[in-house]
Every structure is written in structure tokens, then in C-alpha cells.
Amino acid sequence: MGQFPKMLIIVGAILIGIGLLWQVGGKIIPLGKLPGDFLFRGENTTVYIPIVTSIIISIVLSLIFFIVGRFR
Incomplete structure (x- = not known):
């Protein structure tokens, strides 16, 4: 293989x-409902901006890739 x-x-x-x-x-x-995640609702539209959720996911993925990279 x-x-x-x-x-x-x-x-x-x-x-x-x-x-x-x-x-x-x-x-x-x-996730997706953390303080710092913005939700704007209008009459016909909804805009969701997950800033804090994105930062947390980025940190976790960076740590995972760092650890995996150390063992390569």
C-alpha cells in the first residue's frame, strides 16, 4: 500500500x-454560541459571524498540527 x-x-x-x-x-x-459570536437579524436576512468559535478552532487545530509535526 x-x-x-x-x-x-x-x-x-x-x-x-x-x-x-x-x-x-x-x-x-x-461552539457557535460563545460570547463574541455575533448574530445580526434583520427583517429578511440573518448574518452570523463566529469570531470566537473560529479562534478556538484555529488554536486547537494549530496545536494538533504542531504535535503531529513534532513526531514526523
Whole structure:
């Protein structure tokens, strides 16, 4: 088996794990409903800007990539 299929399997497993954590963890940590996430509602439009949620996801992904990069 080559490197590319193994990498796809690992990425798929990681995405499944993230999806499961998001489903279960959504009840514990309400991502998308944190203070600093802006929601503007007009008569016909709704604009949602998840600033704090984006920052938290960015920090977590940066830590994961840093740790994975250290073991390569």
C-alpha cells in the first residue's frame, strides 16, 4: 500500500473523530454560541459571524498540527 491511501484513511478517521466529538461535545462546549459570536437579524436576512468559535478552532487545530509535526 502506498503513502497516499494510508494518508487518506488517517485523514478520514480524524474527520470522523472530530465529527463525533462535535456531536457529543456540542452539549458540553456550545461552539457557535460563545460570547463574541455575533448574530445580526434583520427583517429578511440573518448574518452570523463566529469570531470566537473560529479562534478556538484555529488554536486547537494549530496545536494538533504542531504535535503531529513534532513526531514526523
